[in-house]
Amino acid sequence: MKSVFLACGMWAAATVVWAQYAPAGDRIKTSWGENIDVNQVWNEYPRPIMERGEWANLNGLWSYAIEPKSAAMPRQYEGEILVPFAVESSLSGVGKQLGKEEALWYKRDFTVPSKWRGRHVLLHFGAVDWQADVWVNDVKVGMHKGGYTPFTFDITPALKKSGSNTLVVRVYDSTDAGYQPRGKQVNNPEGIWYTPVSGIWQTVWLEPVADMHIENLRILPDIDRNVLSVGVETSADAASVVAEVIVLDGGKEVASGRSVNGQAVEVAMPEDVKLWSPDSPYLYDLQVNILRDGKVVDRVSSYAAMRKYSMKRDDKGIMRFQLNNRDIFHFGPLDQGWWPDGLYTAPSYEAMIYDVKKTKDWGFNMIRKHVKVEPALWYTYCDRIGMIVWQDMPSGEKCCEWQNRSYFKGSEFERSAESEANYRREWKEIIDYLYSYPCISTWVPFNEAWGQFKTVEITEWTQQYDPSRLVNSASGGNFFMCGDILDLHHYPGPSMYLYDTHRANVLGEYGGIGFPMEGHLWTPDRNWGYIQFKSSKEVTDQYVKYGEELLDLIERGFTGAVYTQTTDVEVEVNGIMTYDRKVVKMDEDRIREINSRICHSLDK
Known part of the structure; x- marks a missing residue:
């Protein structure tokens, strides 16, 4: 499925005139970084394993401010930051390190396409390091802790009926001064330890969905039984809908299955099933539907591979990895x-x-x-x-x-x-x-x-x-x-x-x-x-x-x-x-x- 990308959001009139964007610092850069276009930043659909046809990218230039961590929402902002690059990075245009007693604030305005009216609007963050508090139109819509995983808020009740909406994000990240997982990041980089990463560092995006919609898929192949299991997690009572999975090979339907009551859909795969491996990485396309009274109320595109990871002793008694x-x-x-x-x-x-x-x-x-x-x-x-x-x-x-x-x-x-x-x-x-x-x-x-x-x-x-x-x-x-x-x-x-x-x-x-x-x-x-x-x-x-x-x-x-x-x-x-x-x-x-x-x- 090809996604329909919507250029969503216009900047409100600014109270100050920002300097023109430029990468921060004078360290080495990649050729991609040397040619970055602030109007075309990470425009790819961010979640192809569960894809819908409409979405809106919120990457680009936002306002930012660094304040004491105990301070309230700022009235004024310091300048612009290029999302989704961490505030310490060159490509953010800021290049400042966030202290353990500080918080990083983001702000931008956006509009919701009129064709989305009547549907719920989800706000997705690919990843924010580390704690993110989020407001839409001064209404707090959620909080998330964790620097490495995506999270989503249904912001529909906070949206205006028409016109521009304001999104504000507060980030706190103490890096190695705290207990959170942070990988190689340290506040004083040296040797095998590197520069901290704070704030939004993956795509921010909007998506319209139905009241009853698919929230997650759990896809599990079993090549020994030649079965593909797909758990379909929904936003409301799964007993009221039928989950349906259609397996496609080269655009042609080759298998399908249904379930109710929140049970995983078990699909019997074709006898001549194609297995996935590094030498032959075959992927089946999936169409996943949820139906109520025989009508599709939500649909996503996905994919799956038939493969198995295991171990077994060889003829010398050595334990070996196995694939398929x-x-x-x-x-x-x-x-x-x-x-x-x-x-x-x-x-x-x-x-x-x-x-x-x-x-x-x-x-x-x-x-x-x-x-x-x-x-x-x-x-x-x-x-x-x-x-x-x-x-x-x-x-x-x-x-x-x-x-x-x-x-x-x-x-x-x-x-x-x-x-x-x-x-x-x-x-x-x-x-x-x-x-x-x-x-x-x-x-x-x-x-x-x-x-x-x-x-x-x-x-x-x-x-x-x-x-x-x-x-x-x-x-x-x-x-x-x-x-x-x-x-x-x-x-x-x-x-x-x-x-x-x-x-x-x-x-x-x-x-x-x-x-x-x-x-x-x-x-x-x-x-x-x-x-x-x-x-x-x-x-x-x-x-x-x-x-x-x-x-x-x-x-x-x-x-x-x-x-x-x-x-x-x-x-x-x-x-x-x-x-x-x-x-x-x-x-x-x-x-x-x-x-x-x-x-x-x-x-x-």
């Missing part, structure tokens, strides 16, 4: 998803998918999304291109002091009740948000003991909540006898210093081969890598050497590996590409050849 009941080696880069000009937000959709395209072109079949969650469009692109994803929970709190203890049953972080409850809520929201994306194979609740707590309990909850995927409970150490995976980190070269006969063994991080390239550095006089070389040939030679060593370790028991990393990030210079994405630092043909050998090392 066949052995597969997962191999990909550590992908942090940071940008020199947009920080958490890529300058454009084209920029964002460029990283995934290059990763695929280099011969990888997997990406480890490291302590960050991406916009929905990123996961849809991975689905379409055939890229397996390991999804980390963004870390928070501080590291445990486990390094000098046993690798097994090390120390765990003592969280407050508030911190623990927040972690559990945000982790559940992330899983709910990403549940239906075929690309995600593995959940990673903890990385390197960063804020790690109640490991066994969190791991078992994750396994029970989503038994269709694997759980990598503790990537990089501080291991407990739980989960599906033993995940070692070792820099710079591959090493297998522990082995678990009951779980899959992976090398969750290795590499970090540094190569600082003049003219492409975040901080020209300061850079860092685990080891450093001075030429593309030297870096490529070392990468291939590590690849050959990894092939030997696959024979001995590894079933997955993660190379650090896709791009340079701030002062880290160990990326395959520079931070501005302008240079690939290795010989692409040579890394493609070794990567392909690794990915297909378990093929039979």
Whole structure:
């Protein structure tokens, strides 16, 4: 389905004259950032896994103000900020860091298309870091805590019958001064810790819906039974409607199913079903309807893949990952998803998918999304291109002091009740948000003991909540006898210093081969890598050497590996590409050849 994009909203007469927009600061930028158009910012439909035909994009220039966190709604604003870029980023046009005693305010006016009258209007935020309070026409419509997941408010009662409406958003974000999950963000960036990200950093948009409408889909394939299950969550009593799912192959209906009383729709798939894999990423289109008295009251377009993630012992007794009941080696880069000009937000959709395209072109079949969650469009692109994803929970709190203890049953972080409850809520929201994306194979609740707590309990909850995927409970150490995976980190070269006969063994991080390239550095006089070389040939030679060593370790028991990393990030210079994405630092043909050998090392 093609979306109808509506250019919604006009600025009210301003009391001050803003300076013309320009990116802030003088650091390196991507080519997409250098050519950004404030009138064409992230115009792609933001949620293709549940798509309707009409929507209105609210990205663009908003008013902003930074005030003491205890202050009331400001009467005046300081200037303009480009949404959806964090206030600290260059592309926001502001480039200011938000203090822990401050709040960031946004304001803009918008109009609702007249053709939407009689329907409910939903206000969607892709992600806001961290706490967002929202008003429409001075009526508070909602609050959300959590920097990585979308949220929605029905703003219909707060809208004016005609004319312009005013939207105000207040954001509070203490970054590492608080307990919230924040990944690599710190208030004083250095080394492997990066610039904070505060405020709106994904698309803001409006959508008209019927009174009774679809709120969420939970899509679960079962290739062993050849059944596709689709949970259809609605805005009101599901007993009053029929849920219908129609499966399309090349535009032709090939299967369908219905349910009532809120039961998941179970669709028997065709006997010649097409399975999804990195080499053949086939997606079926879905049309999902809810019907009352035989009439369709809401409809969304979606998609699904028939695929299965599991593990099984091979003929040598080694536990191997399987995809669709066949052995597969997962191999990909550590992908942090940071940008020199947009920080958490890529300058454009084209920029964002460029990283995934290059990763695929280099011969990888997997990406480890490291302590960050991406916009929905990123996961849809991975689905379409055939890229397996390991999804980390963004870390928070501080590291445990486990390094000098046993690798097994090390120390765990003592969280407050508030911190623990927040972690559990945000982790559940992330899983709910990403549940239906075929690309995600593995959940990673903890990385390197960063804020790690109640490991066994969190791991078992994750396994029970989503038994269709694997759980990598503790990537990089501080291991407990739980989960599906033993995940070692070792820099710079591959090493297998522990082995678990009951779980899959992976090398969750290795590499970090540094190569600082003049003219492409975040901080020209300061850079860092685990080891450093001075030429593309030297870096490529070392990468291939590590690849050959990894092939030997696959024979001995590894079933997955993660190379650090896709791009340079701030002062880290160990990326395959520079931070501005302008240079690939290795010989692409040579890394493609070794990567392909690794990915297909378990093929039979």
